[in-house]
Amino acid sequence: xxxxxxxxxxxxxxxxxxxxxxxxxxxxxxxxxxxxxxxxxxxxxxxxxxxxxxxxxxxxxxxxxxxxxxxxxxxxxxxxxxxxxxxxxxxxxxxxxxxxxxxxxxxxxxxxxxxxxxxxxxxxxxxxxxxxxxxxxxxxxxxxxxxxxxxxxxxxxxxxxxxxxxxxxxxxxxxxxxxxxxxxxxxxxxxxxxxxxxxxxxxxxxxxxxxxxxxxxxxxxxxxxxxxxxxxxxxxxxxxxxxxxxxxxxxxxxxxxxxxxxxxxxxxxxxxxxxxxxxxxxxxxxxxxxxxxxxxxxxxxxxxxxxxxxxxxxxxxxxxxxxxxxxxxxxxxxxxxxxxxxxxxxxxxxxxxxxxxxxxxxxxxxxxxxxxxxxxxxxxxxxxxxxxxxxxxxxxxxxxxxxxxxxxxxxxxxxxxxxxxxxxxxxxxxxxxxxxxxxxxxxxxxxxxxxxxxxxxxxxxxxxxxxxxxxxxxxxxxxxxxxxxxxxxxxxxxxxxxxxxxxxxxxxxxxxxxxxxxxxxxxxxxxxxxxxxxxxxxxxxxxxxxxxxxxxxxxxxxxxxxxxxxxxxxxxxxxxxxxxxxxxxxxxxxxxxxxxxxxxxxxxxxxxxxxxxxxxxxxxxxxxxxxxxxxxxxxxxxxxxxxxxxxxxxxxx
Numbered sequence: 001x002x003x004x005x006x007x008x009x010x011x012x013x014x015x016x017x018x019x020x021x022x023x024x025x026x027x028x029x030x031x032x033x034x035x036x037x038x039x040x041x042x043x044x045x046x047x048x049x050x051x052x053x054x055x056x057x058x059x060x061x062x063x064x065x066x067x068x069x070x071x072x073x074x075x076x077x078x079x080x081x082x083x084x085x086x087x088x089x090x091x092x093x094x095x096x097x098x099x100x101x102x103x104x105x106x107x108x109x110x111x112x113x114x115x116x117x118x119x120x121x122x123x124x125x126x127x128x129x130x131x132x133x134x135x136x137x138x139x140x141x142x143x144x145x146x147x148x149x150x151x152x153x154x155x156x157x158x159x160x161x162x163x164x165x166x167x168x169x170x171x172x173x174x175x176x177x178x179x180x181x182x183x184x185x186x187x188x189x190x191x192x193x194x195x196x197x198x199x200x201x202x203x204x205x206x207x208x209x210x211x212x213x214x215x216x217x218x219x220x221x222x223x224x225x226x227x228x229x230x231x232x233x234x235x236x237x238x239x240x241x242x243x244x245x246x247x248x249x250x251x252x253x254x255x256x257x258x259x260x261x262x263x264x265x266x267x268x269x270x271x272x273x274x275x276x277x278x279x280x281x282x283x284x285x286x287x288x289x290x291x292x293x294x295x296x297x298x299x300x301x302x303x304x305x306x307x308x309x310x311x312x313x314x315x316x317x318x319x320x321x322x323x324x325x326x327x328x329x330x331x332x333x334x335x336x337x338x339x340x341x342x343x344x345x346x347x348x349x350x351x352x353x354x355x356x357x358x359x360x361x362x363x364x365x366x367x368x369x370x371x372x373x374x375x376x377x378x379x380x381x382x383x384x385x386x387x388x389x390x391x392x393x394x395x396x397x398x399x400x401x402x403x404x405x406x407x408x409x410x411x412x413x414x415x416x417x418x419x420x421x422x423x424x425x426x427x428x429x430x431x432x433x434x435x436x437x438x439x440x441x442x443x444x445x446x447x448x449x450x451x452x453x454x455x456x457x458x459x460x461x462x463x464x465x466x467x468x469x470x471x472x473x474x475x476x477x478x479x480x481x482x483x484x485x486x487x488x489x490x491x492x493x494x495x496x497x498x499x500x501x502x503x504x505x506x507x508x509x510x511x512x513x514x515x516x517x518x519x520x521x522x523x524x525x526x527x528x529x530x531x532x533x534x535x536x537x538x539x540x541x542x543x544x545x546x547x548x549x550x551x552x553x554x555x556x557x558x559x560x561x562x563x564x565x566x567x568x569x570x571x572x573x574x575x576x577x578x579x580x581x582x583x584x585x586x587x588x589x590x591x592x593x594x595x596x597x598x599x600x601x602x603x604x605x606x607x608x609x610x611x612x613x614x615x616x617x618x619x620x621x622x623x624x625x626x627x628x629x630x631x632x633x634x635x636x637x638x639x640x641x642x643x644x645x646x647x648x649x650x651x652x653x
Contacts, residue, residue: 162615163224167217168195170599170610175580178597180221181241183228183260188221189584191595191612192247194236195229198607216249218263219612221584221593228263232256238277242421244289248278255294255315269315271308273297279337280312280421281359282345282375289313290421293362295335295349298323304351307335309366319366324394328352330403330439338430341449344380346395352403354436356383356395386451397451402438406465410435410445410496412477412526413518413653414468415582435479435496437462443481445496455499461485469518469526471495471502471562478502480516480528484509489532491516493560503565505629508533510555517583519592519617521561522649527617528560529571529594531578535629557594558627559617561645567634569624569645572615576600584614590649591618621645 176196180189197213214235218227230249238250241260249256252274257266276295284291292310299306303323310317330352338346338356345359360376363369386395398404408414410433433454434446441459443466446452460483467480476497483490489510493503509532516530533556552575559569571594581596598611626641628634634641 161222162613162619163222164611164613165219165224166609166611167193167219168197168215168610169607170579171196176597176610177236177239178580178582179239179241179247180582180584180595181247181260182221183218183241183247184220185261186222187588188586190221190227191219191584191614192239192241193217193219193597193612194239195610196235216263221614224612224614230258230263230265237274240278240421242280242290248292248421250274250278250294255292255310257315267315269310269317271296271310272299272306272321275305275332276335278310278421279335279347281309281337281347282373283312284309284318284363284373284375285311285313286373287311287313291318292421293335293337293347295332296321304329305332305349307347307349307357307362309362319363319368322362322365324355324357326351326353326355328403331405333404333407336430338448340380340383341431342378342380342382344378344383345376346380346383348397348407350398350404354397354404354407356386356397357393361393382450395451397434397446398436399444399453400438400442402440402442404436405439405462406435406437408435408465408468409433410468410477411653412469413520413583415517435466435468437466441483443479443494443499445499457494457499459483460490463513464515467516467518467528467530468496469528470520470524471526471528473524480518480530482516482530488536491530491532493528503560503562506536508536511553512555512578514578514581517581517594519583519650520653522590522651525562527648529557529583530560531555531557535568535627537629538627559621559624561648563644564634564641566628566630566632567641568627568629569621570627571617571620571624574598576611579610585650585652587652589618590651591616592650593617594620617650618646618648621648 176194178191178193181192182188183190183192193216195215195217197215199211199213214232215229216232216236216239217229219225220227232249232251234251234253236249236251239247240250241247245260246266247258247260249258250271253270253272254268255271255274255278256268258264259266271294273296274294275297279293280290281293282291283289289312291312292315294308294310296306296308298304298321300323304326306321306323308317308321309319328351332349332351333354334347334349336348337359338348340346346356347359347362348354348356358379360372360379363372363376383395388394388396398407409429411429414429431448433448436444436446438444441462442456443459443462444456445454447454459481462481463484464482468477469480471478471493472495474495474497476495478496479494481492481494483492487509489507491505491507492501494500495502512531514531516528518526518528520526533554554573554575555578556573557571559571561569576598577600579597579599581594584593584595586592593614593616595612595614598613599608600611602609624645626638636644
C-alpha cells in the first residue's frame, strides 16, 4: 500500500485502535477529492474543485449503514449513481460484489454492518408506523361507535311526505274545526279534525234516529293514519290543545278535556250555549294551571253576551257568568287575551265592534271577591284613559260606524287553525298592533299602545281573513288580502307599516272562499300561498270568465316569493273544494306542509266526501310549474330560478 500524506496516521494504527470500524468508512468522513487509490486524500486540491455536485451527491446519498454504493473499492474515483446500479447493487442487500478488492474480511464486515443497521431501521419504521396507525384506527372506531350508539332526535330521519285520507262526509261548504298538535311525540305536528259521517242504515232512517255520527279524529302528520278517534254527542265547534298534553273539545253546549296522546276523556262540563272558542287566561285559582274563558249567550236573554270563567284543571265554572250589553250588533269578535306593555290583562271581544274589558273586572264580577290573584292585579293607566266614563267597564277599541268583520294581531304566520291554548303564546301575540277589517272592506291598522289608527285603506270586497307575512325587510308584517268581483279575483300584498300596495295580480275567480297562508323562510322573508284560477294576463278571451255550473272548476295553489314577484310557482291543482287549510312546520327537515281539508264529489247520489290532505312544500317546489305574470324576460335563466325555489328552507314563525 502506498505511503499516506503527511499529517495523517497510518491505517494500521487506526485498525489497532478501532478494530470494529470499517476502514473505508473512516476515509469517507473526509470531504474533498479522492485519488485513484482508496485512502488517497489531498486537502490542497479541495479548494480548486469545481465539481460541487459531486460533493453534494456524496453527502446526500451517504447511506446510514456507513457505506456508499457510489464509491467502489478498487475503482479509483467516485461513480455517479444511476437506476441500473441501484437495481443491481448487491450492497443494498448486504451481499458481495464481483468487483470487490482482495480484502474479503473488510467486505464481510461491511455486509454485517449493513444488515444490522437496516434491520434496526426497519424496526424503527415499523414502530413509528404503528404509533401513528394504531391511535388513528382507535379514534375512528370510537367515532363510529359513538355515532351508532347516540340516539337520533325523533322525527329527524323521516322527511315529510304527501298523503291523503278520507275522514268522513262534508257538511256543505262550512269549514270543519281543525287544529295542529304533536299528539304522538314524534316531532311532527298531527292533525285534529272534526268529522261527521252519514249512516245510510235503513233501520236508523225508518226509526227516525239521528243518521249523523260526530267525532274528532287525530291523524298522524307523517302518513295520515288514525292515531285515535273519539265519538261526540253533538257537532264539534272548536278543538284546541295546550302544553299540558291535553286538548279541549268545544261543542255547542259542553266542554270536554281529553288526553292529547290517547283521546281519553279527562273531564266534561256543561257550558250553556257556547258561542266562541276558549281563551287561556293566567292562573286565577293558584293551582299553576291556566284557566279558561268562553263567550256564551246569556241565560236571561236580556243581555247581548256573557263571558264565563272555567277552571283549567276541572272545567268547573269560576263564579257566575258576566253579562254585557253591547251597543252594536254583528259578527262575534274574539274573545282574545291581550297583555299591555305595563303587564295588565284585558279581554278583547264584541259584536260588530271591538271592546276591551279588564280581566280583573271580570273576575270581581264573577266571584264577588275584592281580593285579586297576583296575576291580574295590574291596570294600564294609558288604556284606562280610553274609557268613555268612570261607570263603564268597556274600553272602545274600534273606531267608525262600520261593523268589524275580522280582527287579528299584526303578527306574521298567525293562523286561526292552530287554536293554541298556551297563555304565554297568546300573550306574545297580543303585544302587537292590530289589523281591523270592516264589512265594507275598509282595512286599518290600530296602534296597540294608545289605540290610535296608524293607516286606513279603502278596498272593494274582501272575502276572507288576511294572511300576514314578511314581503319586505322592514320588520313589520305585511298583509295578503283577496278580493273577488265579476268573476275576477284580485290578490294584493299591503305594506303593514304604511298601507301602500307592494304587489298585486288578477286571476280568474276559482269559486272558492279560503284565506291565504304564509310560510317564513330561513332568510327572514315569507312565501305567500293562495288559491286562484289562471292569471288574467294569460286569458285571451275575457268572455270565458264565467264558468258553466256543470263544468268542474280547476283551482290552482300558487306560491309567491318576494325575490321573484313576476314568477309564481304552481304547487298543485285540483277540482276539489278546499274548505280550510293551515301550515305545519317540520324543524328538523326545515320544511313545511300545507294541510288542507277538501270536499270531493263521489259517484252516484250521496253526500260529498271529506278528505284531509297534506303535501310537503319543498317537495312540491321540485316539480312545480313556473307561471309568468309578465311577458318581460327575467334577468336569470330558468335553471337559476328553478334552483332558487328548490333550495328554499323554512322555519317556524
